[in-house]
Amino acid sequence: MIKTQYRELYCSSPRYWGGLASLAFIILVGLGAAFYMEHNGHFVTGMSNQIVWGLPHVFAIFLIVAASGALNVASIGSVFGGPMYKPLGRFSGLLSIGLLAGGLVVLLLDLGRPDRLIVAMTTYNFKSIFAWNIILYTGFFTIVGLYLWAMMDRKFEQFKRPIGFAAFFWRLALTTGTGSIFGFLVAREAYDAAIMAPMFIIMSFSYGLAFFIITLMAAYWWADRSIGDLRLAKLKNLLGVFVGAVLYFALVYHLTNLYVTQHHGVERFILLDGGIYTNMFWIGQVVIGGIIPLFLLYSPAFATSRFAITVASLLVLIGGFFQIYVIVIGGQAFPMNLFPGKEVLESSFFDGVVAGYSPSLAEALLGIAGVAVSMILVAIGARMLRVLPESLEDPAEGECV
Amino acid sequence: MSINNDQPDLQRRDFIGKTVLAAGAATVAPGVLLTVANAGSDEGVSSAVRWGMLIDTNKCVDGCSACVEACDKENGIDLIERPQGQSDEMWNAQRPQWIRKVKLRDTQTGEISNLPMMCQHCEHPPCVDVCPTGASFKRADGIVMVDRHICIGCRYCMMACPYKARSFIHQDIAEQLTSAPRGKGCVESCHLCANRIDAGRETTACQDACNQEGHKAILFGDLKNPDSEIARALKAQHSRQIRADLELNTGVRYTNV
Ligand code: SF4
Numbered sequence: 194m195i196k197t198q199y200r201e202l203y204c205s206s207p208r209y210w211g212g213l214a215s216l217a218f219i220i221l222v223g224l225g226a227a228f229y230m231e232h233n234g235h236f237v238t239g240m241s242n243q244i245v246w247g248l249p250h251v252f253a254i255f256l257i258v259a260a261s262g263a264l265n266v267a268s269i270g271s272v273f274g275g276p277m278y279k280p281l282g283r284f285s286g287l288l289s290i291g292l293l294a295g296g297l298v299v300l301l302l303d304l305g306r307p308d309r310l311i312v313a314m315t316t317y318n319f320k321s322i323f324a325w326n327i328i329l330y331t332g333f334f335t336i337v338g339l340y341l342w343a344m345m346d347r348k349f350e351q352f353k354r355p356i357g358f359a360a361f362f363w364r365l366a367l368t369t370g371t372g373s374i375f376g377f378l379v380a381r382e383a384y385d386a387a388i389m390a391p392m393f394i395i396m397s398f399s400y401g402l403a404f405f406i407i408t409l410m411a412a413y414w415w416a417d418r419s420i421g422d423l424r425l426a427k428l429k430n431l432l433g434v435f436v437g438a439v440l441y442f443a444l445v446y447h448l449t450n451l452y453v454t455q456h457h458g459v460e461r462f463i464l465l466d467g468g469i470y471t472n473m474f475w476i477g478q479v480v481i482g483g484i485i486p487l488f489l490l491y492s493p494a495f496a497t498s499r500f501a502i503t504v505a506s507l508l509v510l511i512g513g514f515f516q517i518y519v520i521v522i523g524g525q526a527f528p529m530n531l532f533p534g535k536e537v538l539e540s541s542f543f544d545g546v547v548a549g550y551s552p553s554l555a556e557a558l559l560g561i562a563g564v565a566v567s568m569i570l571v572a573i574g575a576r577m578l579r580v581l582p583e584s585l586e587d588p589a590e591g592e593c594v
Numbered sequence: 595m596s597i598n599n600d601q602p603d604l605q606r607r608d609f610i611g612k613t614v615l616a617a618g619a620a621t622v623a624p625g626v627l628l629t630v631a632n633a634g635s636d637e638g639v640s641s642a643v644r645w646g647m648l649i650d651t652n653k654c655v656d657g658c659s660a661c662v663e664a665c666d667k668e669n670g671i672d673l674i675e676r677p678q679g680q681s682d683e684m685w686n687a688q689r690p691q692w693i694r695k696v697k698l699r700d701t702q703t704g705e706i707s708n709l710p711m712m713c714q715h716c717e718h719p720p721c722v723d724v725c726p727t728g729a730s731f732k733r734a735d736g737i738v739m740v741d742r743h744i745c746i747g748c749r750y751c752m753m754a755c756p757y758k759a760r761s762f763i764h765q766d767i768a769e770q771l772t773s774a775p776r777g778k779g780c781v782e783s784c785h786l787c788a789n790r791i792d793a794g795r796e797t798t799a800c801q802d803a804c805n806q807e808g809h810k811a812i813l814f815g816d817l818k819n820p821d822s823e824i825a826r827a828l829k830a831q832h833s834r835q836i837r838a839d840l841e842l843n844t845g846v847r848y849t850n851v
């Protein structure tokens with residue numbers, strides 16, 4: 194068996210530094226937007242007392258969910274073994290740390306009082322799933338950091354498997370925790386479903402892998418290194434399975450909701466007459482994020498096309514973004530039913546009507562900056578640490594059973 | 595099964611001890627200054643009382659908003675300025691509304707009812723359960739409120755409240771009352787005029803205003819004291835909690851809805 198050689202990402206200066214500079218620029222713009230929102234208060238955003246979590250939360254949740262999924266490749270490699278995935282483990286760990294950090298930055302900067310970060314870190318209400326999530330996130334950084342170390346340092350070789358297992362379970366807990374944030378909102382019909390937590394786990398697999406494929410291909414393109422067809426085909430098939438599973442879970446979610454009579458209203462809203470949310474569901478989530486990628490991934494016409502894989506991964510991410518948007522914003526826009534059997538004639542507070550939300554530019558810039566934070570961390574990490582194999586050419590015959 | 599199982603159980607409670615304690619609590623905290631200090635803490639508050647409200651929707655008048663205006667004034671909400679050029683819709687969606695009037699029509703019978711909606715002061719408040727820092731808390735006397743010193747503005751409590759009772763402060767506050775401190779980026783909601791109660795008063799601003807208009811739709815008092823007017827009223831007539839199915843045991847009850 195050929196030993197995998199890892200080497201820092203070292204690429205021709207202009208390409209690498211240019212990339213870093215543009216990411217840094219996006220981040221600066223996002224920070225400016227965050228400052229603008231904090232300085233003026235949230236009235237400059239589209240958020241209100243009706244839609245209390247807006248676009249920044251969509252970005253943040255999307256990144257956090259993807260973070261846990263990005264670790265999948267490492268888990269497959271070192272927990273379940275497998276020569277195809279093993280060399281990719283280190284990068285997978287780095288990417289998951291980057292994505293989580295990006296998501297948390299957005300979450301933090303969207304708080305009403307981000308200056309009270311210390312309060313958030315020191316005053317806990319242990320009944321709150323949110324507080325548990327803060328612990329889960331901190332733990333994730335620690336465990337994945339150790340895991341990376343164990344993968345990279347030969348002296349810690351023997352810890353690799355146990356830490357790998359720990360990371361595997363921790364990240365399942367993390368996604369369950371993220372999904373449960375919605376599970377606790379009993380009064381809001383859209384979130385009142387037990388399937389929410391497993392659905393978030395499968396969503397994380399899919400988004401995480403899509404991010405992984407894109408960043409991996411980008412990194413190898415930046416560095417002029419090569420990836421074998423077989424290896425990519427493996428990743429691509431796995432992505433196909435995950436995308437299919439996400440679609441399946443969405444189907445089950447809506448079917449079970451349709452089964453519960455008092456949820457018919459919210460189902461009608463998402464599936465039929467919710468305007469923008471209905472469009473986002475069908476066009477964004479189902480077609481762009483599901484059907485087209487599946488076609489690109491499985492059609493023999495694109496069997497060896499790397500371009501098709503990239504496009505499919507990008508579409509999975511876009512579709513995933515819409516999916517989270519529909520869950521977070523759509524779920525809030527649908528009115529809570531305070532008075533069953535009654536129709537609201539008048540209210541100064543939008544009781545009984547669909548709440549409006551048009552995100553402001555600043556919110557979008559902050560969210561995009563979060564993605565840039567993730568990417569810049571990965572780019573710098575890959576440059577400083579030996580996470581990427583020199584070559585990802587396919588293993589020789591017989592090695593990959 | 596009894597129809598009135600909504601109501602707090604008074605029998606099992608020894609009320610003499612409680613009334614003594616309640617009277618004690620009322621005398622311990624005189625003076626406005628102490629009230630302000632108390633508003634964010636549990637000190638001097640007794641679990642022998644549970645403050646609550648009974649709203650008779652039959653008496654609540656269509657088009658009257660005396661309670662809302664009184665609340666706005668009492669808590670300095672009317673001092674908050676509308677950002678320049680903001681649309682009516684956005685202003686209504688973003689300005690704090692501790693109490694709001696809602697007009698309903700029964701889809702079967704066509705019966706119209708009017709009622710004020712505010713924080714229901716749940717015994718098992720979801721807003722308190724979800725708050726990561728514990729800023730959202732329930733006092734021993736049943737009042738649910740936000741400690742604005744540790745609220746980080748995450749708005750999770752707003753997501754969790756089934757009654758949309760909470761407001762986030764979306765802009766800078768130029769002017770405010772010492773009795774009702776507020777700050778940009780924090781969440782707030784009706785606290786049953788805790789400042790007045792802690793100062794020994796026994797009515798809320800909305801109740802006073804409603805009485806002044808002659809409607810008397812709002813009755814405020816101690817649910818745990820079987821001799822209080824509210825406890826007797828709850829015993830005498832059928833009342834309900836909004837969204838009783840969530841089993842939050844709200845402190846605010848409604849009749850005739
Ligand atoms: S009504 Fe809402 S804000 Fe008031 S205690 Fe209940 S959950 Fe909390």
Ligand code: SF4
Nearest residue numbers: 725745746748749751
């Ligand atoms: S907004 Fe404030 S009171 Fe509400 S959950 Fe967050 S920290 Fe608690």
